[in-house]
Amino acid sequence: MKLAKQFFLVALCIASLSLPAFAADPLPSWNDTASKKAIVAFVERVTKESSLDFVPPVERIATFDQDGTLWAEQPMYFQFFFILDRVKALAPQHPEWKEKEPFASLLKGDVKGALTGGERAMLEIVMATHAGMTTEEFAQTVKDWIATARHPKTKRPYTEMVYQPMLELLTYLRANGFKTCIVSGGGIEFMRPWTEQVYGIPPEQVIGSSIKTKFELRDGKPVLVRLPEINFIDDKEGKPVAINQHIGRRPIAAFGNSDGDLQMLQWTTAGSGARFALLVHHTDAEREWAYGRASSIGRLDKALDEAQAKGWTVVDMKNDWKNVFPFELPK
């Protein structure tokens, strides 16, 4: 084939293939408010080759908190429901738990009572349910749970309580060459078994809190055993540390919803060139929950002040989101 003809055909293909991309609104669950406009303006600013703020695709890193940013976190962090279910499931193997706090309270359904033991009680519960098995056994337990467990209020699987506007945002960013990563206080191995299916985010782009693991040969077969020892807490000051450790590049965009995300947003926006920071403010008591400055879960206080002072984008869920959950979408 002559080169000119070949070139023509290729150009034709590209033109015909890429046309549909311009046709539809990539963020249909976002109302046409300032938040959506700010997102689109930022993406255009860093992706147009003619733009002064153009960022090469390899540097287009976007980090997302999970709890309260990608999925709901009320009435408690969803991983805590997993913990409660695991305590119940493991109780027959631990008859001593009936008399032993914090397990005794948990088994009676008294979460508040169990947590009067503070951080030490929490740590004991986490280790009893998250350590002592291989990484593969734990991943299977998580997969089984996430496939069957239901949220106490909506009666929906937890993976349906993700935010439709954020799913669209993830897809939109990836379509524009971004690498989307999760940076969550939740357990790294609690998230990885299902984030690819739910968010399109592969395990290597999921960062979270972790316990230590140990390599062992069991009957000649190598396994990684989960140890009852904290490795890393991926919250607050820990988030930039973990981003540096796992990604080794500063994100150009970061998305969170609470004071636990403040340092990630500070770190992201302190880089040179165009930067984007967004906080989801839970203002919708009817479709979701309304909470913020005084909440014990997902407190948004210092980060909200800093967002206002620095002009970060704050999503007003009630007014900015046309839909909240995917199951509300018209079929």
Add this chain to the structure above:
Amino acid sequence: MKLAKQFFLVALCIASLSLPAFAADPLPSWNDTASKKAIVAFVERVTKESSLDFVPPVERIATFDQDGTLWAEQPMYFQFFFILDRVKALAPQHPEWKEKEPFASLLKGDVKGALTGGERAMLEIVMATHAGMTTEEFAQTVKDWIATARHPKTKRPYTEMVYQPMLELLTYLRANGFKTCIVSGGGIEFMRPWTEQVYGIPPEQVIGSSIKTKFELRDGKPVLVRLPEINFIDDKEGKPVAINQHIGRRPIAAFGNSDGDLQMLQWTTAGSGARFALLVHHTDAEREWAYGRASSIGRLDKALDEAQAKGWTVVDMKNDWKNVFPFELPK
């Protein structure tokens, strides 16, 4: 455009675009021996959609040791030359080093003497040269050093002492949908500033040993400060642990050269489906170095036994590699 016509044009484009890929040998610096054949056979086995062992692209993870696998490691690990140069550069700020071991010996050029202090001495040297600055300052120091430092024997920049056959292998794997990752005992932040340029491996795919870092606001500007405390040693049993922590998926192929890589190869090959493990055996005293079972650097003893027992691919550098370093290639 009618759908059939559009489809025809697209098919034509794809056919015309992909033809050149078949034309050239993707591994020209490999002799036509068993090692090369084993590599090509494995890649075809996991990438052909009709193959029973087909692996989807997202799961095509290949991990590479660095020292002795991607670049040379004699007469000592290259990062140790960096350390020596840093001790010299920092000596004026530390007049006490003239009298204080292990620094006094190092400054006199007596490396052996300095290391009689064992692990404790080594740790002191590492922390004196790797901690106390921000991550950005350290990255700049590494960049400046790697751009100017020269290997004592070849007088070449260290980044030219990479193995040409392995560069071709990295490119070949990536062209076949693999994600290539480094899993090295070397410092993660010592490698990341230059691996993308040298190996085409971006920072988020570089895993290594690390010290702890701490998030701080300095005059309102967020920084990560490098602390004199070991975070993780990415060697031996540490390699599968780090792979699980950073990638969260088991590699399907792993490449190493020493006993420090044994557990990574065990972990990789213990997964289900097609797996590939390769060891580079340094057998070429003329073009490179010849060492193995008795070497203090890059000892290849237990891993060689296991490779032979399990049928892993062992590269005989002298016979399997047509070229060793890129600077030997005919121009």
